[in-house]
Amino acid sequence: MTVQDLPFINACLNALATVFLTLGLVFIKKGNKTAHRNCMISAFVTSAVFLACYLTYHINTEAVTRFVEPAWFRPIYLVLLFTHVVLAVVILPLIFMTVSCALKERFEQHKKIARWTWPLWMYVSITGVLIYLLLYQIFPQTKPVPAPPPAAEQPAAE
Numbered sequence: 001m002t003v004q005d006l007p008f009i010n011a012c013l014n015a016l017a018t019v020f021l022t023l024g025l026v027f028i029k030k031g032n033k034t035a036h037r038n039c040m041i042s043a044f045v046t047s048a049v050f051l052a053c054y055l056t057y058h059i060n061t062e063a064v065t066r067f068v069e070p071a072w073f074r075p076i077y078l079v080l081l082f083t084h085v086v087l088a089v090v091i092l093p094l095i096f097m098t099v100s101c102a103l104k105e106r107f108e109q110h111k112k113i114a115r116w117t118w119p120l121w122m123y124v125s126i127t128g129v130l131i132y133l134l135l136y137q138i139f140p141q142t143k144p145v146p147a148p149p150p151a152a153e154q155p156a157a158e
Contacts, residue, residue, distance in 0.1 A: 006057035011132035013050035017043045018125040025118060037102070043121070044099060050128075065141055067134070077134055084127040091120045 024039035094117040101110035
């Protein structure tokens with residue numbers, strides 16, 4: 001396995017988090033608190049592993065993949081990417097607050113926050129998979145372009 005395999009692994013982790021989030025909701029609706037807790041802890045751990053893999057990929061690769069073709073779909077992709085990134089940042093503190101309330105057995109507060117956390121977390125997980133599919137499978141882009149070197153490292157013009 002190489003760092004280039006991480007986008008696929010990240011998509012799989014997002015898909016797995018989606019499954020755990022869905023099952024967690026189903027179990028709490030049925031009153032199965034233990035199964036709910038186990039699914040939500042699994043979603044949390046899966047998302048944490050995703051974040052570690054995501055950061056590892058972006059720290060260890062200089063390549064930048066840009067969505068260029070098809071041009072007609074690019075605005076749709078960019079809106080999807082923008083909402084995904086913004087909500088991924090927003091969801092982090094919400095997840096920690098929701099988990100914290102549950103661990104402290106403040107279940108009324110947990111339920112109030114979870115009503116916001118769950119759909120946002122679900123959106124981020126699903127759109128993470130969708131972004132991977134669009135960028136690498138449905139509309140595969142040309143090879144990633146290496147990031148330009150800093151000005152001090154650029155060769156002098158002859």
